[in-house]
Amino acid sequence: MTPSTHAPHVVIVGAGIVGLGHAVAALDAGHRVTVLEQDASAVLASVRNFGYVCTSAQAGELGELALEANPLWLSLVERAGVEARRSGTLAVARSAAEEAVLQEFIAERAPEGARLVTGAEAGELLRIPDPAHLRAGALLPADLTADPRTAVARIAAWVHAHERGEVRFSTTVRGARGGSVETSRGRIEADHVVVAAGHLVGRLFPELAERHRVRQCALQMVRVRAPRAMGRGPAVLTGTSMLRYGAFAGSSAEALRAEILASRPELLEIDANVMFTQQADGTLLVGDSHAAHDAAPPFLDERWTQLLLDETAALLAAPRLDVLERWQGLYATSDEQDILRAAPTPGVSVVTVTTGVGMTVGLALGARTIASL
Numbered sequence: 001m002t003p004s005t006h007a008p009h010v011v012i013v014g015a016g017i018v019g020l021g022h023a024v025a026a027l028d029a030g031h032r033v034t035v036l037e038q039d040a041s042a043v044l045a046s047v048r049n050f051g052y053v054c055t056s057a058q059a060g061e062l063g064e065l066a067l068e069a070n071p072l073w074l075s076l077v078e079r080a081g082v083e084a085r086r087s088g089t090l091a092v093a094r095s096a097a098e099e100a101v102l103q104e105f106i107a108e109r110a111p112e113g114a115r116l117v118t119g120a121e122a123g124e125l126l127r128i129p130d131p132a133h134l135r136a137g138a139l140l141p142a143d144l145t146a147d148p149r150t151a152v153a154r155i156a157a158w159v160h161a162h163e164r165g166e167v168r169f170s171t172t173v174r175g176a177r178g179g180s181v182e183t184s185r186g187r188i189e190a191d192h193v194v195v196a197a198g199h200l201v202g203r204l205f206p207e208l209a210e211r212h213r214v215r216q217c218a219l220q221m222v223r224v225r226a227p228r229a230m231g232r233g234p235a236v237l238t239g240t241s242m243l244r245y246g247a248f249a250g251s252s253a254e255a256l257r258a259e260i261l262a263s264r265p266e267l268l269e270i271d272a273n274v275m276f277t278q279q280a281d282g283t284l285l286v287g288d289s290h291a292a293h294d295a296a297p298p299f300l301d302e303r304w305t306q307l308l309l310d311e312t313a314a315l316l317a318a319p320r321l322d323v324l325e326r327w328q329g330l331y332a333t334s335d336e337q338d339i340l341r342a343a344p345t346p347g348v349s350v351v352t353v354t355t356g357v358g359m360t361v362g363l364a365l366g367a368r369t370i371a372s373l
Helices: 017-028 060-080 096-109 119-125 151-161 198-203 206-211 251-263 265-269 302-315 358-371
Strands: 009-013 032-036 089-093 115-118 136-140 144-146 165-168 173-177 180-183 186-189 192-195 215-225 235-237 275-278 283-287 291-293 322-333 339-345 348-353
Touching: 009 017, 009 173, 017 032, 017 060, 017 151, 017 165, 017 348, 017 358, 032 151, 060 144, 060 151, 060 358, 089 096, 089 119, 096 115, 096 136, 096 251, 115 119, 119 136, 151 165, 173 192, 198 206, 198 215, 198 322, 198 348, 206 339, 215 302, 251 265, 265 302, 283 302, 322 348, 339 358, 348 358
Parallel strands: 009 032, 009 192, 032 165, 089 235, 192 348
Antiparallel strands: 089 136, 115 136, 173 180, 180 186, 215 283, 215 291, 215 322, 235 275, 275 283, 339 348
């Protein structure tokens, strides 16, 4: 960072995708930027996910932010070398109730270019030899898939290389107020502070986190070897996904919930979103379960993981899936709002995504915050 510049100085707490989204927007707006991250690299929510930018599945404000984020992601492919592609999404129906959700979605809320496909067409996209178990699908071409293990690191490197940018890892923030930030490496002066600390926001502003019921959502995910050459196709959603994402909401989704409750209640018990993304190395990122905690225990329940694996193997008509890695994801959750925005003290903005779609909306959320300063 060039210390002699007189541009306003924005300090950002958190080097996940939401914090980096603010950093990119601030640099584009002409500000000086310092990003502070307590860990030696990003290791929490922004790398423990599908890398899925699920634009087409969002509704309301999340849908608006998702649309705004897509071109920002594509710009970072060019500027920062981020590994992201327009993969599209395939939402797959294996029952009449799931097919009804897709039909209602396409008829009433379909994004541009979305269309229904037959079960045979869906099977062809997934390279399934005999897709008789697939009834239909919805192909959503606008969605993106990134490599979650490299995306935030490359954005952080781009910010740090910028003449007005700096990223300081292994730097713990102990306090933030208008005009300065207290860190484990000393005080940093700032014109404005953005706290994008995700589920750790309560460490700086405990009363704020308690008031807005911010908790930790723990999820279980696995990386598996694809059962066959699949051509690195679309991200894949299933019936459980249709219950989670706002764009699928409606009377048909409620009927689907009743069907799953009657036939596969264990999927609802673990709040499953059975889905996967296809990565460049031929592996699939498969997940996930959800459980809210005040402090998430680190233990993985093998039964939960096996449910996700069995559902994915059945979808892909594979006898089993070869697991390469397992991990626990963590993100902020709240039953009060999808996005926590607050100004706990003058000159400080707190921005936390509390519904698990940070990769989808984080870049646009940063742009909106910076534009409002």
